[in-house]
Amino acid sequence: MIVITGASGQLGHLVIAELLKTVPASQIVAVARNLEKAADLAAKGVQVRHGDYTKPETLDSAFKGAEKVLLISSDAVGTRVPQHQAVIDAAKRAGVKLLAYTSVLHADASLLGLAGEHRDTETALKASGVPSVVLRNGWYHENYTASIPPALAHGQLFGSAGEGRISSAARADYAAAAAAVLTSSDNQAGKVYELAGDASYTLTDLAAEVTRHANKPVAYINLPEADYKAALLNVGLPEFVAELLANSDAAAAQGALFDESRQLSALIGRPTTPFTEAVNQALAH
Numbered sequence: 001m002i003v004i005t006g007a008s009g010q011l012g013h014l015v016i017a018e019l020l021k022t023v024p025a026s027q028i029v030a031v032a033r034n035l036e037k038a039a040d041l042a043a044k045g046v047q048v049r050h051g052d053y054t055k056p057e058t059l060d061s062a063f064k065g066a067e068k069v070l071l072i073s074s075d076a077v078g079t080r081v082p083q084h085q086a087v088i089d090a091a092k093r094a095g096v097k098l099l100a101y102t103s104v105l106h107a108d109a110s111l112l113g114l115a116g117e118h119r120d121t122e123t124a125l126k127a128s129g130v131p132s133v134v135l136r137n138g139w140y141h142e143n144y145t146a147s148i149p150p151a152l153a154h155g156q157l158f159g160s161a162g163e164g165r166i167s168s169a170a171r172a173d174y175a176a177a178a179a180a181v182l183t184s185s186d187n188q189a190g191k192v193y194e195l196a197g198d199a200s201y202t203l204t205d206l207a208a209e210v211t212r213h214a215n216k217p218v219a220y221i222n223l224p225e226a227d228y229k230a231a232l233l234n235v236g237l238p239e240f241v242a243e244l245l246a247n248s249d250a251a252a253a254q255g256a257l258f259d260e261s262r263q264l265s266a267l268i269g270r271p272t273t274p275f276t277e278a279v280n281q282a283l284a285h
Contacts, residue, residue, distance in 0.1 A: 001065045002182050003029040003096075005051060005087060006072035008037035011102070014175030015070060015182075016041055022183055031062045053083035059090035066091070068098045068182050073121070077114060077240060084121040088128045098188055099130045100181055102174075105138040105167075105196055105259055111251040114244060131189035133181055138196035138264075139168040139248075139257045141278035144203075148210055148282045150235070157207045157220045160228040160249035166257045169197035169264055170273035177267045196259035197272045203249075209279045225250040 002019060006012045007030035019028050025045030032038040033052045042048040051062030053074050063069060071087045074080040084101075091099045104110060107118040118136075125132045144166075151157040177195055181188050201209075207220035223231065229246035233239065251257070265272050 001027055001029060001067050003031060003063055003066040003069045004072070005031045005053075005062075005070060006074070007041065007048075008032035008034055009072065009075075011171055011175055011178075012072055013041070014172050015072075015178045016046060018176050018179035019182065020044065020046075021179075029062070029066065031059075053086055056086040056090065059086060060093060063090050063094040063096065066094050066096050069094075069096050069100070070178055070182060071099060071101045073102045073118065077117070077244060080117045081120045081124070084117075085124050088121075088124055088130060092128055092130050097131060098182075099125065099132045100178060100188070101125060101132060101134050102178070103134050103136045105136050105194060105257065107134075107136055111254055111256045113247040113251070133188040133190070134192040135174070135178055135181065136192065136194050137174045138194075138259060139166055139252075140171045140174070141168045141197075141273065141275055142171055144168065144206060144275075145278050145282035148279065151207070151210060151218050152214055152216060155216070155218055157203060157210065157218055158223055158228060158231055159203045159220065160223055160225045160246055160253060161203045161257075162222055162253035163202050163204070164253040164255060164257065165200035165202055166252055167196035167198075167200040167259045168257065168275060169195070170278060173197070173264060173268060173272045177264055180267050180269075193263050193267060194259055194261055195264040195267070196257075196261070197275065198262055198265050199272075199274060200258055200260070201275055206275070206279070209276055210283070213280055213283050 029047045030041045031051035038048045049062045074083045103118040204220045207218045210218045232242035
């Protein structure tokens with residue numbers, strides 16, 4: 001039995017879609033806070049169970065019979081560590097043979113502000129004694145392609161990444177990696193994967209690619225971190241989101257989102273999705 005937490009989210013759905021290629025639906029459990037958001041999974045024969053990171057008492061029934069569990073990191077930045085600890089504790093009580101965790105690229109040394117909670121979770125995993133594997137996910141293409149519509153509207157793409165190179169990959173690539181680890185016949189316990197795209201690019205490159213595909217000029221405008229955060233606040237983003245994005249870009253300028261180990265493509269057995277393809281798909285929609 002393979003249990004996926006946070007299954008109603010985008011990554012969770014993609015992981016389950018990958019698992020269904022090789023694993024019977026009856027052996028997959030989708031754990032979600034909102035069961036309605038997982039109704040499409042239930043329709044495919046996947047077991048859907050209620051589970052909430054903030055309500056540890058829901059996790060024991062959610063993990064019943066689990067052999068392997070994927071802990072998809074919470075989106076509640078700032079309060080994630082106790083939520084993740086609840087999942088780790090429940091996995092230990094359930095006696096799972098492998099607990100996989102979606103961390104962040106180079107979490108042990110990353111300058112990303114959000115890396116701290118991932119480091120703390122990785123420490124908690126080690127302390128728990130539960131056999132675990134860490135999937136240190138790099139940036140998603142989608143993190144940047146979401147900014148293409150406003151960039152086209154204004155002819156400018158804003159950021160604070162300077163000439164920092166970004167080794168992003170598609171969300172689906174990271175989902176395929178998680179599924180590969182969960183279904184591997186090799187012992188995965190104790191492994192740490194640094195997962196990132198095969199190729200890297202700068203935000204200047206991204207703007208040029210948008211220009212090429214859209215046939216409309218888009219220039220990359222590099223801003224100081226504080227100014228970029230202010231610009232994000234001005235377009236209506238919540239404080240914590242603006243802070244997160246601006247900090248992440250500033251860290252990217254110093255190499256936080258770059259990796260050339262190609263562990264992701266090795267794990268999934270194919271090249272990662274090129275960012276040029278992601279740009280093309282975003283413009284097609």
